Amino acid sequence: MSQTSRGSRIVEGLLHVASVSALFLAFSLGLNARVSTWQGDFSLPNPHEIQRERGSDSVARQFQQSEPGRSPANAPKPVLADGTPVRLKFVRAVVSSRVIAGEKLPLEVVEPVFAGKLAAITQHSAEEAIVTMAQAGRSMGRGGGMQFKIENIRLADGELVPVRAVKDVKGGENRALALTGEAGIAAGFAFWPVSPLGFLIYVKGNNATIPAGTEITAYIVGDFPLDPSRFQDAGVVPQERSAPK
Amino acid sequence: MTVVQKMSIALLMVLMVTRFVQAQETTATPPSSSTASDADGKQRSEGETRKRLEQLACGPSGVHFSHHTEKGPQALPEQPPDKGLIYVLRTKGLEGAAVQVKLAMDGKWVGVNGMGNYFYVEAEPGPHYFCVKAALDKPGLLSLVIEKGKTYYLRQNLTMGGTDIDLLDEEKGKQYVAKYSRSSFEEKHKK
Numbered sequence: 115m116s117q118t119s120r121g122s123r124i125v126e127g128l129l130h131v132a133s134v135s136a137l138f139l140a141f142s143l144g145l146n147a148r149v150s151t152w153q154g155d156f157s158l159p160n161p162h163e164i165q166r167e168r169g170s171d172s173v174a175r176q177f178q179q180s181e182p183g184r185s186p187a188n189a190p191k192p193v194l195a196d197g198t199p200v201r202l203k204f205v206r207a208v209v210s211s212r213v214i215a216g217e218k219l220p221l222e223v224v225e226p227v228f229a230g231k232l233a234a235i236t237q238h239s240a241e242e243a244i245v246t247m248a249q250a251g252r253s254m255g256r257g258g259g260m261q262f263k264i265e266n267i268r269l270a271d272g273e274l275v276p277v278r279a280v281k282d283v284k285g286g287e288n289r290a291l292a293l294t295g296e297a298g299i300a301a302g303f304a305f306w307p308v309s310p311l312g313f314l315i316y317v318k319g320n321n322a323t324i325p326a327g328t329e330i331t332a333y334i335v336g337d338f339p340l341d342p343s344r345f346q347d348a349g350v351v352p353q354e355r356s357a358p359k
Numbered sequence: 360m361t362v363v364q365k366m367s368i369a370l371l372m373v374l375m376v377t378r379f380v381q382a383q384e385t386t387a388t389p390p391s392s393s394t395a396s397d398a399d400g401k402q403r404s405e406g407e408t409r410k411r412l413e414q415l416a417c418g419p420s421g422v423h424f425s426h427h428t429e430k431g432p433q434a435l436p437e438q439p440p441d442k443g444l445i446y447v448l449r450t451k452g453l454e455g456a457a458v459q460v461k462l463a464m465d466g467k468w469v470g471v472n473g474m475g476n477y478f479y480v481e482a483e484p485g486p487h488y489f490c491v492k493a494a495l496d497k498p499g500l501l502s503l504v505i506e507k508g509k510t511y512y513l514r515q516n517l518t519m520g521g522t523d524i525d526l527l528d529e530e531k532g533k534q535y536v537a538k539y540s541r542s543s544f545e546e547k548h549k550k
Contacts, residue, residue, distance in 0.1 A: 209405075211405040211409070212403055212404070212405055212408045213408070214408065214411065214412055214415070214488070215486045215504045216504055245502075247501070247502070247504070247526060248501075248502050249502075249524075250409065250500070252499070252521075252523040253518050253520030253521035254518050254519075254520045259526070
């Protein structure tokens with residue numbers, strides 16, 4: 115009996131502590147929300163925000179989200195604007211003689227993309243390019259070629275947004291042969307196998323090659339409003355980025 | 360059971376165990392090149408890629424076409440909105456005047472050109488694989504993602520160094536088609 119009453123007292127005590135904690139948590143969250151709104155409205159952008167603005171005409175529009183006098187509830191959603199650049203790099207080297215059209219090439223986001231204070235696209239996230247044309251080095255010393263495109267970029271919340279990015283890479287010609295031109299070909303034909311030109315015509319051109327780490331910029335197509343609840347606030351991200359290596 | 364029979368059975372068992380162990384080893388540790396290739400298809404060697412592309416692109420051997428050039432002005436096809444239109448042309452040059460140059464798409468021979476000829480094919484949007492072959496030369500290969508509503512110009516390029524297929528820009532391609540004559544061909548069946 116005494117054990118039962120002791121148990122119920124413990125439960126009551128826990129409930130009391132829980133309710134006080136919940137009240138304290140709600141109060142502190144409300145205070146933080148107010149503080150963050152104030153920072154967005156009136157403070158000058160910090161150095162991280164200035165860095166984010168570099169090379170992006172969309173950020174100006176993104177900051178319009180927090181006009182003074184508007185409450186957070188009816189403020190417009192932050193927007194990932196049309197034309198926002200996304201810097202990407204090739205994870206590994208690509209050679210035109212080793213890929214086939216339709217295959218995917220791994221890419222990595224070089225720097226994060228922000229929409230207002232939200233990290234819309236995170237650094238180091240994996241993306242893909244699609245090979246649209248591939249050709250190995252050709253005969254007569256003519257170079258190969260490779261074209262690829264990036265259709266979508268994955269946002270931090272997993273949603274895909276369309277981008278435009280096309281790259282055309284050509285392999286170099288074999289100059290020793292290229293300089294000979296049609297006259298060289300004719301001479302090679304006439305004097306083969308005596309003339310060294312006769313052998314030169316069998317020289318293959320170089321493959322088109324993209325070294326690992328090569329950067330390419332894709333641009334967002336269309337305006338994309340973001341749901342702030344699904345993205346990390348940028349205020350947290352810079353601390354992680356500036357950690358000593 | 361004689362000693363010879365016992366020894367034979369023992370030998371057979373040893374052989375079977377050896378085969379089994381070898382099979383397990385093969386499954387567990389495949390050659391590094393095929394592992395890379397199977398894993399993501401990007402680490403293939405140049406030779407492996409060429410072989411794969413030949414399988415995808417070139418038609419069977421032993422297929423021949425009878426060919427002639429159509430005379431007079433030819434009406435060009437309309438661009439289908441839901442497909443790609445591909446012109447295949449062969450420029451005039453020094454080499455192989457009497458040689459026919461075949462083109463295969465996705466493992467099937469689709470046409471042949473003489474010098475200063477062209478023909479066209481339609482293709483569904485998506486990746487397609489092209490193979491150009493003349494006589495005994497090594498085939499020229501190209502892979503291309505076709506988009507709907509777009510026109511492509513491929514040139515069969517026969518040189519003394521081999522046979523190639525080039526993707527031309529639209530302006531150049533249109534110029535060639537305007538001044539060249541259309542090919543007419545039919546697959547020859549051996550009786």
